[in-house]
Amino acid sequence: MAEDSRTPFDVFTDVEMEEIVTTSLQELRRAGRLSPIVKWGEYNIGFVESWNKFIDCGFEGMETYEVRFFCKDIHRACFREVFGEQLKFSKANPDLNDEGPEAVDYLRGRLAEMLEAGDFTNPYLGLEVDSPVAAGRIVATFHNWEPRLHKFQFDAEKNTHVYVPLPPLDARPITHIEVDLPTGEMLIADWLRIPEFTELTNRDRTFAISHAQERVKRTIDGIQKFNLLEAYSGSSSSIVLDNGKTGRESDTLRVGRISTDDETDEQLNPDLEEAGSVGGPVWSVTMIDRADLVAVLTGELGSQEAAEKKVTELMTGGNMFDRPEVISLQPGRWHYYFLDNSINYGVRSLEQVTDALGTGMESDVMLSRSPLDLPDDLVWHVGPETPEVAPTPSL
Structure with missing residues (x-):
């Protein structure tokens, strides 16, 4: 089959994966599995607004452009995790082609499991989101579909940059x-x-x-x-x-x-x-x-x-x-x-x-x-x- 000849990159970067993610999000919303984001309003992060709007009223209550960008955001969050799984598959199956049909089938299964669990917890693989208020790298992770935000900042004791929970913001207008x-x-x-x-x-x-x-x-x-x-x-x-x-x-x-x-x-x-x-x-x-x-x-x-x-x-x-x-x-x-x-x-x-x-x-x-x-x-x-x-x- 033509589909079997595609690599994981072909499968998981095209419209097919976006459709899988979009369908799963709608099912999770109907099941009440998604948790709203109730903090960090002063950062004015667009993803936070879109996430809460989707929970409140679904895609029907969002503008077309909002739906497109929101789905691409979730797609990106899944994308990094999926290719982390590809590395695991390659190590566990050195005799198999990690870009062959077996890898595609394995990653399809893992994607379905990850979407069901809603655990994308590694900030280093997190979804980067933008704040028009505060500079610096901010990422979102998901814990049983509860979003958490993190800030990348320098740790003097460790002498390196690390992710910490996004702190409250005192930003008076x-x-x-x-x-x-x-x-x-x-x-x-x-x-x-x-x-x-x-x-x-x-x-x-x-x-x-x-x-x-x-x-x-x-x-x-x-x-x-x-x-x-x-x-x-x-x-x-x-x-x-x-x-x-x-x-x-x-x-x-x-x-x-x-x-x-x-x-x-x-x-x-x-x-x-x-x-x-x-x-x-x-x-x-x-x-x-x-x-x-x-x-x-x-x-x-x-x-x-x-x-x-x-x-x-x-x-x-x-x-x-x-x-x-x-x-x-x-x-x-x-x-x-x-x-x-x-x-x-x-x-x-x-x-x-x-x-x-x-x-x-x-x-x-x-x-x-x-x-x-x-x-x-x-x-x-x-x-x-x-x-x-x-x-x-x-x-």
């Missing part, structure tokens, strides 16, 4: 840090397109910015090194000052998206007026006091005159869409709040978080002359005495 504005003349854009500034601010700053915690660390690092206020944002944002005030009369500045009624498209808060906008290919809000930008460039270029020229060219020349908005605020001490909507998304609604920075818009960043009265579980306060400048897992 809003970060607060105090900043000093020497002049209050703020340049605001998605990014400040001065090549020397870009090169300097990226030098020796290796952050895995596909993860929210790393973006938070990069923002705080930029403040501490350059007094640069850079935070993740959407593709297009509005700049709003408080109560219709302008410039140096204002006590708050927010950047985000003004909320509108879904049906009428009218602003939910008609008192909010756009003082400027931020848009471009870099999904961030970048703000810096003009004096700080000149100082940073002076150190890089070796001349204040050259630095002033670069800043003037940025503000007046080139593509108008590359020019920053200029908003004049009061100089002095301000409270800077920024959020990353990947953090705690699985725990708190985005509306709960953005409303903490004022109603009427989905704010990404906020400058306030006075500190905000926010719940402790929403905000991470960063100060000189803070040993860690961003939320991290705690063992």
Whole structure:
């Protein structure tokens, strides 16, 4: 038969194995054999959401793309275990071809047994899952179809990397840090397109910015090194000052998206007026006091005159869409709040978080002359005495 001529790799990497796994999952769900994942919500792991959704409502309640990726995830978890069994077969049967029909039959049987038992317990063969919040390798194992998550981290005593149970995560969605504005003349854009500034601010700053915690660390690092206020944002944002005030009369500045009624498209808060906008290919809000930008460039270029020229060219020349908005605020001490909507998304609604920075818009960043009265579980306060400048897992 043609099937008998196929190798284990042919059989267990094609649609046939996916169908076996998919059918088994449905039977296990109907039998109540699958345990939901009730922890680790703050990691916002897509597999966790898909696993729980499948248990709650089956494939019928999932989008087509969710079903496809979910089944491929379980397939991958089985795949590694199956080929571990192939090595066992080869050692136990040295006279047989470990890629022949006998091996295929053996592995089919073992796969059926493994799916029934639901024991894929070795983290080194585990299913790698991704967290948009925390960097690092995270894997899922299964113990009688109860998922457990593990983190790969360095063990100083053993002087090697090991897997440990995934620790709780204290990842508060809003970060607060105090900043000093020497002049209050703020340049605001998605990014400040001065090549020397870009090169300097990226030098020796290796952050895995596909993860929210790393973006938070990069923002705080930029403040501490350059007094640069850079935070993740959407593709297009509005700049709003408080109560219709302008410039140096204002006590708050927010950047985000003004909320509108879904049906009428009218602003939910008609008192909010756009003082400027931020848009471009870099999904961030970048703000810096003009004096700080000149100082940073002076150190890089070796001349204040050259630095002033670069800043003037940025503000007046080139593509108008590359020019920053200029908003004049009061100089002095301000409270800077920024959020990353990947953090705690699985725990708190985005509306709960953005409303903490004022109603009427989905704010990404906020400058306030006075500190905000926010719940402790929403905000991470960063100060000189803070040993860690961003939320991290705690063992």
